[in-house]
Amino acid sequence: MFSLGQISKSVYHTTYDLACTSVSTPSSTLQLVLGLQHLSALLLWLSLQYYIACSATGYIEFTQDPYNVIPYSSLAFSIVTQDITSTPGIPSVTGLYHILLTLGFTKLSQISYTSSCLVLVSFLTLVLSIRISVVPNIASYIIKKGSTLSLHQISILGGLGSIAWAGHLYHVSLPLCVVSSISTTSLLSLSPVSIVWFGNNLLANSTYIVEDASSLTLLSIVYHHIGVGIVIILTTCLYLNTTQSSLLITVKSTVYQKHLDLSRSLVILAFISTLISSMFIYGTCPYLYLSTSYQSLLGLSVHHIWISSISTLGGASHLAIYYLKTYTTQVLNCQRDVIIGHLVWVTIFIGCHSFGIYVHNDTLYSLGYSSSTISDSTLSLTPLFGLFTIPPETSVTLATLSNKVSSVVPELGTCDYLLAHIHAFNIHVSLLIGLKGLLFSRTSRLVPDKSLLGFGYPCDGPGRGGTCQISPWDHIYLSSFWYYNTCSILVFGVSWTTSSYIWGSVTQEIIHLSNGDFTSSICVNSWLRDYLWTQSSQAIQSYGSHLGGYGYLFIGAHFLWSLSLMYLFSGRGYWQELIESLIWSHNKLNITPNVSPRALSITHGRLVGAIHYLLSGITVTWTYLLSRISVLTT
Numbered sequence: 001m002f003s004l005g006q007i008s009k010s011v012y013h014t015t016y017d018l019a020c021t022s023v024s025t026p027s028s029t030l031q032l033v034l035g036l037q038h039l040s041a042l043l044l045w046l047s048l049q050y051y052i053a054c055s056a057t058g059y060i061e062f063t064q065d066p067y068n069v070i071p072y073s074s075l076a077f078s079i080v081t082q083d084i085t086s087t088p089g090i091p092s093v094t095g096l097y098h099i100l101l102t103l104g105f106t107k108l109s110q111i112s113y114t115s116s117c118l119v120l121v122s123f124l125t126l127v128l129s130i131r132i133s134v135v136p137n138i139a140s141y142i143i144k145k146g147s148t149l150s151l152h153q154i155s156i157l158g159g160l161g162s163i164a165w166a167g168h169l170y171h172v173s174l175p176l177c178v179v180s181s182i183s184t185t186s187l188l189s190l191s192p193v194s195i196v197w198f199g200n201n202l203l204a205n206s207t208y209i210v211e212d213a214s215s216l217t218l219l220s221i222v223y224h225h226i227g228v229g230i231v232i233i234l235t236t237c238l239y240l241n242t243t244q245s246s247l248l249i250t251v252k253s254t255v256y257q258k259h260l261d262l263s264r265s266l267v268i269l270a271f272i273s274t275l276i277s278s279m280f281i282y283g284t285c286p287y288l289y290l291s292t293s294y295q296s297l298l299g300l301s302v303h304h305i306w307i308s309s310i311s312t313l314g315g316a317s318h319l320a321i322y323y324l325k326t327y328t329t330q331v332l333n334c335q336r337d338v339i340i341g342h343l344v345w346v347t348i349f350i351g352c353h354s355f356g357i358y359v360h361n362d363t364l365y366s367l368g369y370s371s372s373t374i375s376d377s378t379l380s381l382t383p384l385f386g387l388f389t390i391p392p393e394t395s396v397t398l399a400t401l402s403n404k405v406s407s408v409v410p411e412l413g414t415c416d417y418l419l420a421h422i423h424a425f426n427i428h429v430s431l432l433i434g435l436k437g438l439l440f441s442r443t444s445r446l447v448p449d450k451s452l453l454g455f456g457y458p459c460d461g462p463g464r465g466g467t468c469q470i471s472p473w474d475h476i477y478l479s480s481f482w483y484y485n486t487c488s489i490l491v492f493g494v495s496w497t498t499s500s501y502i503w504g505s506v507t508q509e510i511i512h513l514s515n516g517d518f519t520s521s522i523c524v525n526s527w528l529r530d531y532l533w534t535q536s537s538q539a540i541q542s543y544g545s546h547l548g549g550y551g552y553l554f555i556g557a558h559f560l561w562s563l564s565l566m567y568l569f570s571g572r573g574y575w576q577e578l579i580e581s582l583i584w585s586h587n588k589l590n591i592t593p594n595v596s597p598r599a600l601s602i603t604h605g606r607l608v609g610a611i612h613y614l615l616s617g618i619t620v621t622w623t624y625l626l627s628r629i630s631v632l633t634t
Contacts, residue, residue, distance in 0.1 A: 029132060029133065032129075032132060033129045033132055033133045036125050036126070036128055036129035036132070037125075037126065037129045039125050040122045040123075040125040040126040040129065041122075043118050043119075043121055043122035043125065044118070044119065044122040046118055047114075047115045047116075047118035047119045047122060048115075049094070049096055050100075050111050050112075050114050050115035050118065051112075051115045052096070053096050053097065053100055053111055054108045054111035054112045054115065058071075058072070059071075059097060059100065059105075059108060059111070060107075060108065062097050062101070063101060063106065066097075066098075066101065066288065066289040067289065067292075070091050070293075071091070071092040071096070071097040071293075072090060072091055072092055090546055090547065090549065090630075091295050091630050092295075092296070093295045093296050093298070093299030093300075093626055094296065094299065094300070095287060095290050095293065095296040095297075095299075095300055098285075098287040098288055098289055098290040098293065098296065099287050101176075101287075101288055101289070102173060102218070102286075102287045102288050103172075103173055104168070104169075104172040104173040104176045106176065155232055155233075155235075155236040156232075156233055156236050158232055159228075159229040159230070159231075159232035159233035159236070160229065160233070161229070162225045162226075162228045162229035162232065163225065163226055163229035163230070165225050166222045166223075166224075166225035166226045166229065169218055169221060169222045169225065170218075170219075170222045173218055174218045174219065174222065216284050216285070216286045221286060257322075259318045259319070259321045259322040260318070260319070260322045262314075262315075262318045263314075263315045263316075263317075263318035263319040263322065264315070265315075266311045266312070266314045266315035266318065267311070267312065267315040269307070269308075269311045270307075270308040270309075270311035270312040270315065271308075273304045273305075273307040273308040273311065274304070274305070274308045276300075276304045277300075277301045277302075277303075277304035277305045277308065278301075280297050280300045280301045280304070281297060281298075281301050281494055281498060281502075284407070285297075291407065292404040292405075294498075294499075294503050294513070294629055294632075294633050295626065295629050295630055295633060297498075298494075298495060298498070298625060298626075298629050299625075299626065301494060302491050302494075302621070302622070302625065305487055305490060305491060305494075306487060306618060309483045309484075309486070309487045312483065313434075313476060313479065313480055313483060316434040316437075316438065316476060316479070317455075317472075317473075317476050319438060320437060320438045320441050320455065320472040320475075320476070321455050321472075323438055323441055323442065324441045324442060324450075324451055324454070324455060324472065325451065333439070333442070333443070336439035336440065339435070339439065340432070340435065340436055340439065343428065343431070343432050343435065344432065346428060347425065347428040347429055347432055350421060350424050350425045350428060351425045351429075353421065354418060354421035354422050354424070354425050355422075355425070357374055357418055357522075358418065358522075358523055358524050359524075360373070360374065361373040361374060361375070361522050361523040362523045362524055362525055365523055365525065373522060373523070374414060374522065375414050375522045376413045376414050376415075376519060379414075380413065380414055381413075381414045381417040381418075382412055382413065382414075382417060383412050383416050383417045383420050403505055403506050403507070404503075404504075404505055404506070405502065405503055405504050405505070405506060405510060407502075408501075408502055408510070410497070410501045410502055411501070413519060414522055415518055415519055415520075415521045415522055416497070418521075418522065419489075419493050419497075419521070422489055423486070423489065423490060423493070426482060426485055426486035426489060426490075427486055429482050430479050430482040430483050430486055433475055433478050433479040433482060434475060434476065434479040436475060437471075437472045437474070437475020437476060437478075437479070438472065438475075440470075441455075441471075441472040444470065446470060447470060450470075450471070453471070455471070455472050455473055456471050456472065456473030456474075456603065457471055457473075458601060458602075458603055468602065473603070474606075477606055477607070477610055480610055480614065481610070481613070484613070484614055484617055488617065488621060491621055491625070492527075492531065492532075492621075495625050495628075495629070496514065496518050496521070496531055497518050499512065499513035499514040499629070499632065500512055500513075500514040500515070500517055500518035500519070501518065501519075513629075513632040513633065514535070514632075517530050535628055536624060536628070538627045538628045538630075538631040538632075539551055539554045539623055539624045539627040539628065540554070542554075542627050547627045547630060547631070550623040550626060550627040551623075551627070553619055553622075553623045554619075554620060554623040554624060554627070556619075557615075557616040557617075557619035557620040557623065558616070558620060560612055560615065560616035560619070561612070561613060561616035561617060561620065563612055563616075564608075564609045564610075564611075564612030564613035564616060565609070565613075566609075567600075567605050567606075567608050567609030567612060568605075568606065568609035568610070568613065
C-alpha cells in the first residue's frame with residue numbers, strides 16, 4: 001500500500017520531469033529574445049562609455065601627458081561651483097582612458113564613430129528581438145539555421161577572431177604606443193594609416209618596445225592572442241570528428257541541466273573576476289599607464305570583488321535549484337552531516353584564533369600593557385604562505401613611473417597575518433551557510449518533504465511550525481550578509497594596505513599615501529580609529545568641493561542602510577499594524593482604495609531589507625574609498 005503523500009510525490013515529479021524534458025517553441029523563442037535583449041543592453045552600455053570619453057572629458061590632454069594628467073569623468077563648470085573647486089571635475093576611476101589609449105584611439109572623432117556604430121548595432125539587435133517576439137516563425141527559422149552551425153566552426157571563428165585582434169594590436173596599438181613614447185604631441189597630426197606605416201617602419205628599424213608604461217608590453221599581449229587563437233584552431237581540428245554536435249543541443253537541454261550549466265558558468269566567472277581584482281592591485285596591468293592611476297586601480301579591484309561575490313551567490317542559488325529537483329546527487333545526502341560537521345569545527349577554529357588575537361591585543365591595550373601585545377615589535381607573526389610570493393632580494397623590488405610607485409614588494413608582518421585569517425574565517429562562514437542550504441535543500445529532520453516545497457517557500461515563524469531559515473532561499477539570504485562582510489573587510493584591507501606600503505610618490509625615499517599606518521592594525525580599535533574614523537573626513541567634509549557628490553551619496557546611503565534595518569528587524573507584526581492603521585485612516589476620510597493593501601510577508605520583508613542593505617553598503621564603501629583616494633592622490 002502506498003500513502004497519499006508518496007503517490008502525490010511520484011505524480012508531481014513525473015509531471016515535472018515530462019514538462020522539463022519537452023521543448024516547446026515559446027520556451028526557445030523566449031530564450032532567443034532574452035539573449036538578444038541582453039546583447040543589446042551590453043552594446044548600449046559600451047557605447048555610452050565611448051560617448052562619455054569623447055564628450056565630457058579631455059581625452060586629448062590625457063594622450064599628450066598620460067603621466068600627470070588626471071582623467072575626469074565629468075567637468076565642474078564655474079557657474080555651478082562658483083569657483084570654489086580646486087580641480088576641474090570628478091576623477092574618473094574606470095580606467096577608460098587607459099583602455100582607449102592602449103587600443104589605439106588618437107582622436108575624438110574615432111571614439112565618436114565607434115560609439116555611434118555600437119548604438120546602431122544595439123538598436124538593430126533590439127528591433128530583431130522585438131520582431132522575433134511578435135512573429136513566431138522567425139524564432140524557429142533562426143534556431144533551425146543556427147543548429148546547422150557546428151561547434152567546431154564556431155570554435156574556429158573564435159580562434160580567427162583572437163588572431164585578428166592580435167593583428168590590430170600589432171599594426172595599430174603597438175606603433176601608436178611607440179610614437180607616443182617618443183613624442184606625445186605628434187599624435188594629433190597622425191592619421192590611422194600614417195600611424196601604421198610610420199610605426200611599422202619604426203619597429204622594423206629599432207628594437208625599442210614600450211616598457212616605461214609600467215604595464216604588460218603590447219608585444220607580449222600580441223603573442224598571447226596569437227597563441228590562444230592557434231591553440232583553439234589546432235584543438236578544434238584535432239577533435240573535429242567528436243565536435244559535430246550542433247547548437248540545438250543547448251536548446252533541447254532540460255531545465256535542470258540549464259540550472260547546472262548556469263551555476264557552473266557563474267562560479268567560473270567569480271573565479272576569473274577574483275583573479276582580475278588581484279591582478280589590478282598586486283600584478284602587472286595590461287593597459288598603459290594604469291599602474292599609477294591609484295583611483296582606477298582601486299575602483300576596478302573593488303568592482304571585480306563585488307562581481308565575484310554576487311556571481312558566487314548566483315551560482316550557489318542555481319546549484320541548489322538543480323540539486324533540489326534531481327535524484328542523481330543522492331550520495332551527498334549520506335555524507336552531508338560529515339561535511340557540515342567538519343566545516344563547522346574548522347570555521348570555529350579559525351574564528352577563535354583570528355578574533356582571539358584581536359581581543360587579546362585590545363584587552364592589553366585597554367589595561368596599559370601594550371608591550372605584551374602580539375605585534376611586530378614584540379611577538380611577530382609572519383604569513384607563511386605569503387613568503388612564497390615575495391621575490392628574492394637580488395630581484396628588482398621597486399618600479400616607478402613619473403615619480404610614482406607602480407609596484408613594490410611589501411614587507412609582510414603581524415597585521416597581514418591577522419587580516420589573512422580574518423579573510424579565511426569570513427570565507428569559510430559564507431561557504432558553510434551556502435553549503436548547508438544546498439545539502440539540506442531536499443530534506444531535513446524537521447521538514448522531510450522539502451523537495452515538494454521548492455527553492456523558496458513562505459516563512460511562517462516559530463508559531464506556525466518554525467519554518468524560518470530552513471529553505472534554500474533563506475540560506476542564500478543569510479549567506480549574502482556574510483559575503484557582504486567578506487567583501488567589506490577585503491575591500492578595506494586592500495585599500496589600507498596599498499595606501500600604507502605600496503602606493504606613493506618617490507623623491508629621495510618612498511612617501512606612502514597613508515604613511516605606513518597599517519602596521520598598527522593589530523587590534524579592532526586601530527581599524528576604527530586609524531582608518532574608519534580618522535580617514536573618513538574626506539567623505540564627510542566633501543561638501544562644497546568637486547567631491548561633493550560623494551558626500552551626498554555617503555549620507556544618503558547611510559539613510560538607506562538604516563531603512564533596511566527596519567525591514568530586517570521589525571518582523572511582520574509592525575507592517576501589519578502600520579498598514580491596517582493606514583487603511584483605517586483612509587476609511588475615516590472616505591478615501592477607500594480600489595485594491596486593499598496587504599502587509600509584506602516575512603520572506604518579502606527579508607528580500608526588500610537585504611537588497612536595501614547590500615546596495616546601501618556598497619554605495620557607502622564606494623563613496624568612502626573614492627573620495628579618500630582622490631584626496632590623497634591629488
